[in-house]
Amino acid sequence: MRIPEQGLAADEVLSRLESYRAHDVTWRDGRTFAYVYDAGEEIEALCKKAYVSYLSDNALDPTAFPSLLRLENEVVAMMASHLNAGEAAVGSFTSGGTESIFLAVKTARDRFRSMHPGATRVEMVLPDTAHAAFEKAAYYLDVVPVRVPVDSQSFEADVPAMAAAVNEFTALLVGSATGYAHGVVDDITALGQLALKHDLLLHVDGCIGGFLLPYFKRLGGVVPDFDFRVPGVTSMSVDLHKYGFAAKGASVVLYKDPSLRRFQIYACSTWSGYTIVNPTVQSTRSGGPMAGAWAVMHAIGDDGYLALARRMFDATRRILSGIREIEGLKVLGEPHMNLVAVAGEGLGIFHVADEMKARGWFIQAQLGYRGSPANFHLSINPKSEQWVDAFLADLRDSVEAARKLPTGDSAEMVSQMFSGIDASTLTPEMFQSLLQVAGIGGVSLPDRMAGINEMLDALPAKLREKLLVEYVNQLYKI
Numbered sequence: 001m002r003i004p005e006q007g008l009a010a011d012e013v014l015s016r017l018e019s020y021r022a023h024d025v026t027w028r029d030g031r032t033f034a035y036v037y038d039a040g041e042e043i044e045a046l047c048k049k050a051y052v053s054y055l056s057d058n059a060l061d062p063t064a065f066p067s068l069l070r071l072e073n074e075v076v077a078m079m080a081s082h083l084n085a086g087e088a089a090v091g092s093f094t095s096g097g098t099e100s101i102f103l104a105v106k107t108a109r110d111r112f113r114s115m116h117p118g119a120t121r122v123e124m125v126l127p128d129t130a131h132a133a134f135e136k137a138a139y140y141l142d143v144v145p146v147r148v149p150v151d152s153q154s155f156e157a158d159v160p161a162m163a164a165a166v167n168e169f170t171a172l173l174v175g176s177a178t179g180y181a182h183g184v185v186d187d188i189t190a191l192g193q194l195a196l197k198h199d200l201l202l203h204v205d206g207c208i209g210g211f212l213l214p215y216f217k218r219l220g221g222v223v224p225d226f227d228f229r230v231p232g233v234t235s236m237s238v239d240l241h242k243y244g245f246a247a248k249g250a251s252v253v254l255y256k257d258p259s260l261r262r263f264q265i266y267a268c269s270t271w272s273g274y275t276i277v278n279p280t281v282q283s284t285r286s287g288g289p290m291a292g293a294w295a296v297m298h299a300i301g302d303d304g305y306l307a308l309a310r311r312m313f314d315a316t317r318r319i320l321s322g323i324r325e326i327e328g329l330k331v332l333g334e335p336h337m338n339l340v341a342v343a344g345e346g347l348g349i350f351h352v353a354d355e356m357k358a359r360g361w362f363i364q365a366q367l368g369y370r371g372s373p374a375n376f377h378l379s380i381n382p383k384s385e386q387w388v389d390a391f392l393a394d395l396r397d398s399v400e401a402a403r404k405l406p407t408g409d410s411a412e413m414v415s416q417m418f419s420g421i422d423a424s425t426l427t428p429e430m431f432q433s434l435l436q437v438a439g440i441g442g443v444s445l446p447d448r449m450a451g452i453n454e455m456l457d458a459l460p461a462k463l464r465e466k467l468l469v470e471y472v473n474q475l476y477k478i
């Protein structure tokens, strides 16, 4: 494609854009159980208005746009009070959970380096359930991630095992409230004690749970202590674009006090241009996401969030008890929130996801990793409430249908092909043939994904990663 020779009329542009959506999930109907967080049409419309009104303003320079400094400070303050961060707390508005986590890792790394000049490496200790964003941050920032297996029944961090992984290079401990995959809160109190004992930073990843957990607690849910009131917690991430219901591009990273955030901020004077001092990764920053988040938080309010939480709380209880009655399905752990992972017993769990898709539902496949078996994930939305009975009925039918489908063939083949092969020695051509074997011809994916997911599930993690890179390298092509 090239830039059109002549500009098109606005109507034409907008209708073409709309037509591109034809094959997307239709999430506003409430039948999509991942990726979207929906508080309803009115909030969406208000958010868009506020977002667009600040879209072109630039938070790069708070002296030129004091309005954005104020918006950011107010959004951060609301989150600090929501998470009981105390009077001294500070934070930053970021583009999402990954950026918030990235900054918390950078802060820990730079604090460690300042305390140990000449240190040859920096490590962080994190449970297997901590989000992949930590690995990504570690990779970009030259920090060594030390992953520790979690309890195989509760899927909570194994704190004694994490304690055993701490050494003289450890800068940071990580816990989740909740983890994405299984929706459980780690024992943050025990992690806090461990952090205090070794003078380590402790980041609690509340990207998905930080906003909603306090409401689940008020509704009578079992929620372990997880916020800044726990001694030893030094930073937290909380996404507004998840259960804050703001538009995408909205998260906050919080620190117990400004002496920590200093390590997050980047300044550069060794160039000939304007002054650069960036608290976050981005330099130019649209005011849209902050204004959208600020508007949504003011429009929903504490009472509105509690009401939305009640719908998710009730829907989750009913869905959990319904799933527990279906033979062949097993809920992993005891979710503390509205995120549920479900494994299969005696059937191909990825077939269940395909069967549900054929019945008009989107549920998310999660590959197995160490103690966590292959499963499907549900993020339960307020709108899920109206669908619970229909969802469970289709789930029962999907499980019956899945029982009749062959499972394990591609997994068997792949593990024979690749047993004992070192991922780093495989060429792009070999991956190409693997993609063909998996049924991924070109870039289009088949309607049914079970075969591909089973194959990926059977591959060692490093091979999975390589294959995914090859695939995406083909997908984004002109």
Ligand SMILES: Cc1ncc(COP(=O)(O)O)c(C=O)c1O
Pocket: 095, 096, 097, 098, 099, 101, 131, 133, 176, 178, 179, 180, 205, 206, 207, 208, 209, 239
């Ligand atoms: C617990 C947790 N941490 C981090 C992230 C990453 O957030 P983002 O996708 O906004 O970068 C997620 C995303 O779902 C999450 O659930």
